[in-house]
Amino acid sequence: MPDYDPNNIFAKIIRGELPCHKVYEDDRVLVFLDIMPRAPGHALVIPKNAARNILDVDPDDLAHVARIAQKVARAGMQVFDADGITVQQFNENAGGQVVFHLHMHVIPRKENVAMKPPATEKEKPDVLADQARRLAAAMQTL
Numbered sequence: 001m002p003d004y005d006p007n008n009i010f011a012k013i014i015r016g017e018l019p020c021h022k023v024y025e026d027d028r029v030l031v032f033l034d035i036m037p038r039a040p041g042h043a044l045v046i047p048k049n050a051a052r053n054i055l056d057v058d059p060d061d062l063a064h065v066a067r068i069a070q071k072v073a074r075a076g077m078q079v080f081d082a083d084g085i086t087v088q089q090f091n092e093n094a095g096g097q098v099v100f101h102l103h104m105h106v107i108p109r110k111e112n113v114a115m116k117p118p119a120t121e122k123e124k125p126d127v128l129a130d131q132a133r134r135l136a137a138a139m140q141t142l
Helices: 009-014 057-078 126-139
Strands: 020-023 029-033 042-045 084-088 102-109
Touching: 009 029, 009 042, 009 057, 020 057, 020 126, 029 057, 029 126, 042 057, 057 102, 057 126
Parallel strands: none
Antiparallel strands: 020 029, 029 042, 042 102, 084 102
């Protein structure tokens, strides 16, 4: 497996070198919205420690990412009046991974509404800002 690249886009977001629509942050994870969401409220949960994917992440970091992903899912159900949640996590090229920093996709879903194909359309920044604000507020109540 290739080494972790500390200059990947998510590492730059963690360091504050690139902007994001932040939903939640603690000392171990960062949650922000995907700029090309597959559905409204599509969030990414990432560990702050360097981890290429599930194959090399510290088990305690993975557990914390999963705990926070569950909270994001609960918030997404409320905020987006969702009927369900899709959680996705990809590893290495053959597994569909595109950004080589561990991340979980948490995607609120509506019955009979297909997700958009991956990386097809950028959402408007004001829409993402509003969604991030509403998800962050819901996370505070969980």
